[in-house]
Amino acid sequence: MKLVLGSGSPRRRELLAQLGLVPSDIRPPDIDETPRKAELPRPYCVRLAREKADAIPCADDEIVLTADTTVALGRRILGKPVDEHEAETFLTLLSGRRHKVITAVALRRGARVWERDVVTDVRMKRLSVPEMRAYVASGDWRGKAGGYGIQGPAGAFIPWIGGSFTAVVGLPLAETAGLLQAAGFPLYPAP
Numbered sequence: 605m606k607l608v609l610g611s612g613s614p615r616r617r618e619l620l621a622q623l624g625l626v627p628s629d630i631r632p633p634d635i636d637e638t639p640r641k642a643e644l645p646r647p648y649c650v651r652l653a654r655e656k657a658d659a660i661p662c663a664d665d666e667i668v669l670t671a672d673t674t675v676a677l678g679r680r681i682l683g684k685p686v687d688e689h690e691a692e693t694f695l696t697l698l699s700g701r702r703h704k705v706i707t708a709v710a711l712r713r714g715a716r717v718w719e720r721d722v723v724t725d726v727r728m729k730r731l732s733v734p735e736m737r738a739y740v741a742s743g744d745w746r747g748k749a750g751g752y753g754i755q756g757p758a759g760a761f762i763p764w765i766g767g768s769f770t771a772v773v774g775l776p777l778a779e780t781a782g783l784l785q786a787a788g789f790p791l792y793p794a795p
């Protein structure tokens with residue numbers, strides 16, 4: 605059975621590699637990520653992972669893995685900032701507060717789908733103006749939900765998380781391994 609990564613995220617490819625998995629193909633999804641009116645962060649994130657899975661074409665001998673990572677500040681969804689101004693706006697909102705990072709994973713094999721979502725609490729310290737300016741100028745926030753990456757320089761802004769570090773980075777490894785095993789993927793073949 606072949607594993608297809610339905611994601612253009614380099615983080616997800618690296619996290620899969622941590623499990624010793626190299627996808628046979630990478631097919632980034634092309635879906636509309638606009639939240640619905642009054643949609644809450646967790647259902648939004650679950651919906652997107654599922655829509656990504658449904659959007660990726662796959663053959664009978666392939667299993668496709670997709671995910672979505674959403675930053676939630678209360679009921680508000682913080683997506684990927686479109687420019688420096690929005691990155692600074694998001695970081696100003698997150699500064700000195702706790703938020704949640706949700707990552708939903710979907711695995712599809714033929715018509716069957718396996719899904720999990722993981723919610724992690726994250727505390728960001730209060731950011732000074734120089735800290736915020738330097739981080740925004742670094743461009744590290746590009747393509748990242750909420751406008752930061754815990755695995756990069758913004759790790760210095762996060763004194764505490766409650767939950768899964770790999771989920772915050774983009775793919776919860778414990779849950780993903782469980783899904784792969786449930787779907788019959790030979791993750792730990794006998795030596």
Ligand SMILES: Cc1cn([C@H]2C[C@H](O)[C@@H](COP(=O)(O)OP(=O)(O)OP(=O)(O)O)O2)c(=O)[nH]c1=O
Pocket residue numbers: 610611612613614615632633671672673674675684705747748749750752753754755772773774
């Ligand atoms: C909060 C946070 C997010 N992120 C990243 C993970 C995801 O790649 C991205 C959220 O966007 P996603 O829409 O989940 O994924 P993507 O657009 O990068 O890739 P694809 O849709 O093709 O699967 O934010 C980090 O790398 N570190 C972090 O600390």
